[in-house]
Amino acid sequence: MIKFDNVSKKYFINQGVSRSLKELVPRMFKRPSLAKQTLLDKTEIWALRNMNFEIPRGESWGIIGPNGSGKTTLLKLLSRITYPTEGKIEVSGTIGNLIELGAGFHPELTGAENIYLNGSILGLTRKEIQEKFKQIVAFAELERFINTPVKKYSSGMYIRLGFSVAAHIEPEILLIDEVLSIGDLSFQRKCLNRIRELSKKATTILFVSHNLLSVQALCSTTIYLSQGKVRYLGDTQEAIQFYEEDTNLKDFSRMIEGTSPGERGFSRNEMEIGEVKTLDIHGEEKKIFRSGEQLIVEIGYHTFKPIPDPVFRVRVVRGDGLTCCEYHTRHDGYSIPLLDGKGIVRLETGTLKLLPQFYSLDISVWDLQSNLRYCRQVRKIIKIEKDLLREFEGEGIYKVEGSWSLLPSV
């Protein structure tokens, strides 16, 4: 069983870099307070924030997320390589750790010598290694080279040996970090099968990978991490979908940065647009809508002084920068006599029959003549998905149904 109880891990970015006596001692003489700062003043990063979960014995869990989201840190905390800044981790059972294959291999030693060394690093006794020695060598397909120093191995051979030793430790908890992407295809399959075998033997498995297919193949439950926080914990299928959508949204907003008309002209800093929510007609917040669905946009605002007759504009912009349509308080026949303090402006669109694509909602507030902008433009990305009832999408921007008929020829 593995239990994370409100676990956080903080790293200092320049830890260990600038802390040398050379810098410290002169400061100590000049100003003691400065010396203390050298030791303490470091930019900090929360690699993991408030992790709470419990993995029952024998389950296989996947961990996915972009680079730097805290996946490896999580495994390192689990295997006691590093320790949490806050919170508590409870683990019962022996831990096998595939964070780095062949960690502890020494280039000068032969394959056989390294098997014994690496095996004991991973917690096997000499006797256990002796029993499994043949199996390990056979699995790695290295019978001919086992008495050669590993410095003469190809990188593939090196990795195969590393995996083979690690895969034969049969711990109660197995941590795997991105190791299946190595080796050729047939070896990858072999690894995957070996992990499956272990999982059948009631080994608890934590599997970190960017290969979403193998996560899907191995794990029933998946944690999706983003910036050190749990974005989603649950069914693997859902977690992967979540992750893919987030990634797409991010890619899209990066793309549209260059193409969209964006902000034009100068804006006066008289108010601020706060949180923008996109909801469906039932009031549920979401970012993905079906084509033909109604869209509700709630725009939080905060004025610094009373603004008479403001105009709210929401432009719907496609990925290539084309403005597909615009909502505009005045054009839509709504007027706000005075905006003061904090509040929310709500827009309910008609059925949006945009074709499936990513769109950005560019929100801004103007004066009545649309000459002056009161605040910085705010952008929100949404995705329109295919209408389930419709089989074909066709081309264009917007879909308005037409009805066809065949007229009798004259």
Place this chain on the structure above:
Amino acid sequence: MLAQIRLLWSYRELLSNLVLREIRIRYKQTLIGIAWSVFQPFALMVTFTLVFSLFARFPSEGIPYPLFSYCALLPWTFFATSLNRATQSLTNNSTLLTKVYFPRELLPLTSIITASIDFGIASTLFIGMLFFYHISLTLNIMFIILILVIQVIFTSGMAFFLSALNVSFRDTVQAIPLILQVWMYASPIVYPMSLVPEKMRYLYMLNPMAGIIDSYRRVILHGLPPDPRYLICVFFVAVTVFVLSYRYFKRKEIFFADII
């Protein structure tokens, strides 16, 4: 403490494998291999005999100078090699530290054990020398075990402290060879203890290596029991250093992987 010892005991196989690795690596692709561990103190002994006995005519308590200096050089080399290697033991194995869990103490301990193997091999030459110079041993030779235990306690204390310190401050590894060189002359290795002025003795004895080396000489070369005043003093210094250093090591241990 007891739990710590039990934990370390359960990792004894890894410890022996790490020691084996150290030894194998050190002598891979060398011509004379393990003989290097005799060669180093031996060469120093020859040099010291030439310089301090033939040229400078240092007194040596009535003992042939080669024997006199080798008897001190052996434990000193053990001590110095241990510290030199232990200081780098954590930083040299940073891949292990950041990728796998095992009790971190094993790394400095590995350095001490490999140095003790060199010590053992170099000692065989010393035994030959004892026969060559017709030194008759007495039952007091049994004190050697006690002295060795105290030396190991002191050495591991220093090793824990220096290895952990070197993780945060790489200055340590630069400073250690220099410190050891000065330290060697502050210990009765090339000269006898009797050369130190009586008034300075107590200050001098704060250096545990002085008491340890003097005790070795008394026990082996003179057949006398060690001076209890010195040995007790050394024992307390050694234990204090060990306790404080180990505590420092354990406190720093949880950050090793983060800052290495």
